[in-house]
Amino acid sequence: MQSHATHRTVLRAAALAAALLAPFSLAAQPAAPSPGPATAAAPAPVPSIFIDRPSTPEAMKIAPPAPPPIPTAGDKLPVAKLTVPKGFKLEVFASGMAGARSLVRGDKGTIFVGTWMVNRVYAVTERNGKREVKTLYSNLFHPNGMAFKNGTLYIAEVNKISKVEHIEDNLDHPPALTAIYTDLPSDEPHGWKYLTIGPDNKLYFNVGAPCNICMPPPTHAQLRRINLDGSGAEVIARGIRQVVGMDFQPGSNVLYFTENQRDWLSEELPNDKLNRLLHPGKDFFGFPYCHQGNVPDPQFGWGHDCLKEVAQPLALLGPHSAPLGARFYTGRMLPAAYRNALFVARHGSWNKSKKIGGDIIVVHLNSDGTVKSWKPFLAGFLVDNNYIGRPVDMLQMPDGALLISDDWNGAIYRLSYGEAKTSKRAER
């Protein structure tokens, strides 16, 4: 396992190399010396998260909101304020899980829930008709990635992927995690992972860019896959800033994934993307040279032909809108029009004065896999430019209902269609 410091050095070396190779571009180091007597030989470089951040009063107001570490009580969840198309019903599935994000289901029906900042993994079980939430693991390193296969739970932290066998038989005494893959950097920025298992029985995950915008080391800004025992690692796509959602299209088995684009370019650019990986091992998605497929970066874009070099996005999903979970719907509960459509959870923007997103959109595809249309499906998480919840991931249940996680409230909702209205709705 490589240390933080090693990667910082690589990162700085890469940034320095980029600056040397592009002497006339806006270099990573600010040109103006800091006012006042200098204490060090050279002014410190501006942190990557602030590169190109304007100092106008309007821009100074914008900062990422941190999810509350305490979950919202079940009876205070905003289900009644969320809107769904006619005939659909939304209800609380489980609550009390601070930071609930990625969702997978075990063979015996346990819902496993990954988190980012609170560093926990939860299990939601049903005993005697009563749903229970249990913290399985805590103090992991941003365990956002969850996958499940043949009784084994796979957990992706920032710097390792682990497994735990027979987990559903041991929920009361969860066994220690067994690391299967540790050849990963420890950088926290975009270090959290989305994990899924492909039709080829391999684990797919991202290694994000360790910055808002920078020349990433060759170990970053990519998708990788490994065998279920951690062997056979391959980089299957490059030039990817950060991914927090992916799924394989039923039938074609092509990998679709959402990608979050850089901050501080402008209010309206770049758009976050929906991509597909047609040529594993070959496709390049643009970072750091080109954003949203066709917008050259003001610093790194010089000399690059975006339309020629970059695998173009299938859809632009709104500037800074933060599309995360992406799941194809194959069930039979929702109307036929939704079968094989792709649902995408837009976590919602922070790098924008007037926020957008905070919804779930439905993407309809053409027979060649390109996007026919997309539109908001479940909305209402954004009220008066503030979040009352933020959707992250989805999970199709055996009955065809769709679970939706909300890391702002620490809850999971259940979306269904055509079921008789229960008294629960009236209680809200």
Add this chain to the structure above:
Amino acid sequence: MGTRRHGARLVLALALAASGVGAAAQNRLEPCLACHGAEGQSQTPEVPSLGAMPEKYTLIQLFMFREGMRAAAPMNDLMKDATDDDLQWFATEIAKLPPPGPPAEAADAARVARGKALAEQQHCNVCHRADFSGQENVPRLKNQREDYLLATLRAYKSAARRGYDASMAEVVQSLQEAAFEDLSYFLAHDR
């Protein structure tokens, strides 16, 4: 001994009353203020002043202490059995304490100017606000104890302290010890 202790309690109670903290809250806050100081101002080396600290920041830190995500022996023990409601209560009450003030002695104007310039160049004044009063999950820095600020910056750099998010880990990576000293001096002495 007993009288002195009684006297200290009286001072504390008066300070709390003056700062708008209700009588019922005083007893529960007392163990906090024993180290963090009455009137929001810590007199204990490397223990932070908590006055006017944004509620959400305190809530997150208390949560992290309870979960073992941030190591500080007394705080980990004190929060061990706290419920979510307890954490919220402390965060709310602590935010009502009055803001700390700068040290009494005159500051070295050149060092203050140097730290101020650095704080602006590094965009500290964005998330922590132009007056360094903090907001939401971002702590107040103005007139925080210099030794605490310095220790905190060093801990972020060595990854001994991890933030709730990765912002500070990224911010400090390009900074050296001299910058930490100037920043801490300026923030502690800012008037």
